[in-house]
């Protein structure tokens with residue numbers, strides 16, 4: 532088996548970057564001191580999310596391609612959640628010297644394929660040796676196309692609250708993996724490879740969304756960020772929350788508190804016409820916090836320092 536150690540730093544960079552297609556916004560990709568990415572209106576959306584082995588992924592639960600998809604998706608979703616088009620990703624990779632080169636290459640295939648799905652590309656990064664655990668730090672850039680960002684702070688009393696994309700699947704899949712199972716495969720795959728519906732950003736903008744975000748830590752907790760940023764209360768109607776039977780007996784908990792699906796949640800003016808792919812499950816009101824059928828929900832979402 533050829534390992535990272537056998538290639539050396541620049542050999543590794545060359546092996547990884549040759550796998551990366553370059554998207555339309557890239558004027559200069561990997562190879563110089565920095566990349567050059569077109570930002571026609573002069574503004575750039577920028578975000579970063581870190582993935583740490585043992586915390587965000589396990590190499591015995593997910594393959595390198597899955598982890599690449601997930602690392603890209605969670606960052607691309609944050610760009611889309613601002614109402615922007617993702618243009619570029621930068622990858623910081625800390626990786627043990629005895630890792631198989633193929634593992635890193637498959638990680639890059641996952642990163643590249645997910646970027647392609649979102650219209651972006653990997654334009655650079657950094658590699659360093661790690662002692663035992665892999666860390667992947669991803670920075671994503673996006674283009675607003677001259678339009679205002681869709682923030683968390685624009686929700687107004689009377690607005691509709693709606694979601695777009697699978698929710699609860701990743702948490703259900705994680706629970707299966709943690710109990711040593713890998714069926715139903717659809718749930719485990721959803722955990723390994725989140726599939727944010729990137730078109731949700733443009734759909735939300737077209738329908739006049741007043742706030743938009745991606746769901747990373749759990750629907751109720753994340754809606755709580757819209758509520759606090761907007762100075763409003765969000766009321767969720769339990770009977771309007773879709774809970775697919777596939778999610779099992781804890782389905783409602785998974786939908787309301789499970790993270791990592793990177794679905795999108797938005798608020799819209801009351802008279803908005805939403806595409807059928809969006810599900811309305813609540814209303815914005817005056818006040819603060821998030822209530823389900825008028826009451827706080829008993830479970831919270833993901834918190835790195837309280838988990």
Ligand SMILES: Nc1ncnc2c1ncn2[C@@H]1O[C@H](COP(=O)(O)OP(=O)(O)OP(=O)(O)O)[C@@H](O)[C@H]1O
Pocket residue numbers: 579580605609747748
């Ligand atoms: N270490 C940090 N330094 C500065 N700002 C930070 C730091 N960590 C988080 N933030 C900022 O706090 C805000 C909330 O971060 P958070 O990571 O919860 O959002 P997110 O990336 O959408 O969610 P998630 O990480 O769960 O996918 C973001 O604007 C982020 O830039």
Ligand SMILES: Cc1ncc(C[n+]2csc(CCOP(=O)(O)O)c2C)c(N)n1
Pocket residue numbers: 580581585586587588589605705747748789790791833
């Ligand atoms: C091995 C392993 N253990 C636990 C989890 C669950 N988990 C980790 S981070 C996170 C929320 C989003 O993180 P962030 O806020 O950093 O984007 C969740 C639900 C996992 N995926 N893998």
Ligand SMILES: [Mg+2]
Pocket residue numbers: 579580
């Ligand atoms: Mg983050």
Ligand SMILES: [Mg+2]
Pocket residue numbers: 608609612744745746747
């Ligand atoms: Mg987010």
Ligand SMILES: [Mg+2]
Pocket residue numbers: 747748833
């Ligand atoms: Mg988080």
